[in-house]
Amino acid sequence: MVYVNKGLRILAAGITATLTIWVAGAAAQSTVDVGLLGPFSGPWAEHGKLMRIGAEMAVEEINSQGGIKALGGAKINLVVADTGPSVETATNAAQRLLSGGKLAAFSCCFLSSFSLAASEIGERLQVPMLTFSYSDVLVERGYKYTFRDSSGADFQVRAAAELLKREGAKLGKIIRTAALVGDNTAASVAYFKSLAEVLPKNDMKIVVNRVWTPPLSDAIPVALGIRDANPDLVFLGATTFDDSVGIVRAFNATGVKKLALGNGAQFVTPEFLDALGPQQAEGVMTTQGTAITKDPYAAEFLKRFRERSNIRWTGHDTTSEYSHLWILKAALEKAATADSKKVRDALASTHITTPPPTAFNGVDIQYDANGQNPKAPTFIVQWQNGLPVLVAPGEFAVAPLKWPS
């Protein structure tokens, strides 16, 4: 009798243990943690806010459509962490976010310097990172856990001149001369350095090169210099808000009506439009890594974005994050596990040919050995009637390029 009771107890304990493991396993499968590391406070918080909207929209849609089917319908749980205002705070945030060991992958971080710091931690802890930051160093170090589906800084600069030349030719315009106008911050200096190499190869002569230390005290003399030199195309490298607005305001005042391409998202923010108005902003362009293309899915997304956020348009902060979450969904389906190493392998061999991601990236999502999507194009958006619309490359454009007159 004693032996029977003992046997029953062992059997009961075994069943309980098995059930516990099974229940725990089922619980683990019910959600998959995916990180979003971005600047939600500090000087870049507006970009962080837009990133978060994109990521949350994707997560809600994925979960409402049944979650990760390969994991029994597991829902994506977005774990959000704030980089704060500096590389140090971003590094600490990445360390805290990733050291728990629960994340399947994470998306990061807007600023290249933040992404560079986070990618090192991701590489060490073997958690794959998706990024849309511009620095090409991110995908030149041979890291196995860093992936970028959009184009980087150097490629964007090189492609932009060629794209504008091509789109100009369609309108019967030939770009022969260019002006470089901007500040001497690191981003602008790198931008102008690349342009100095690229433009002569595209038969464009640099006729003006005006560089200042921000803030620019008065933009009128710069605009007058451009008016006198009369270039066909102006590259704007102003990185601060006041300088970006000031130079375009001065162009309008002095009658400089030139094709002008900016070097960042600061040229397509709502504040930029508020300061200048649709008429003065008309025609100003900038480059982006992802965009609202002419794909019907992108137009539908923009409609949902407007309803949700009350913001009239969005740049690559939102579209890139939205795209990232869908890419991760595909990788999780392929990996059929939330194990970060296996998710990394799934990402490395992924090949997505349909929207949502392709609606914003324009091309298939595939990564080379360095984690870069080699097919990623450069997008040029232009202010037209108070909205920034994609004008180049022509095959993805929502509207044709408008030549200022």
Added chain:
Amino acid sequence: MSLTAIFQAIAGGLLLGGVYALLGAGLTLIFGVMRVINFAQAEFMMLGMFAAYFLSTALNLDPLLLALPVGIGIGLIGLGIARGLLERVPRGDHNAQLILTLGVSLILQNLALVALGPTPRVVVRSYTNAYWSPVGLFINHARLYACIASLFIMGALYLFLTRTWTGRAMRATADDPLSAGGVGINVRRMHVIAFMIGSGLAGLAGTLMVTFIAAAPLIGNDFIVIIFLAIVLGGLGSVAGATFGAFVVGLVQSLSGLLLPLQLQNVTLFVAFVAILLVRPQGLFGFRQRV
């Protein structure tokens, strides 16, 4: 180089100088009377910009009409800081006062960043993007109005300092606080009033500027060094000197862009600054009277 370009640079420099003058006058008044270097001066300007932004948006009023009430409001904040903080620091302990104003500056910057976010806020009026074009020059209306208003305020400040009892008492305190106390002037009260007027002037300047420079929590960093330069150039403690120094700074900044690369604009400014101080270490107006 065309004659038009030279006149354009001069016009640009004078417009810049007008705004610098208002900021510099407040700073030099505080230094002259209290012997306090107020590192938070540009943050009072930032507060003025935000106050003008929110009030003009909510009430649909022109910031130029709000300049005086906002200036008074910021002055009252200055009064609170002077009475609550600066007056508690042992008199004559300049290091403590300096660190205190630096602390106030950082607190105001970060509070604004947390409460208002980093987004630049612009007040766009009909004159913001409008230009007056006499003889081929381009004069921005918003900058012109700010400069004219600044000159009027400087005139009023001059009258206050020279024609009123309080103004004279402040000048006496600036010249010799011991003797001023000896003839019945409440020196402590003069210190508080000077800080209130100085910070109010900065708030007022912010209100005038917000139609052509966006309000942002860290905007003060773009101005503080330039203002210090202007007041040291004019002679520390001299309102007339600070005004003159501000116009010199504006003109040097503007004209140097004609002859040298724009990147050297601020370098030229500092070279001119060092050169002037070599000849006149007390600054251009650093003699006789201080306020």
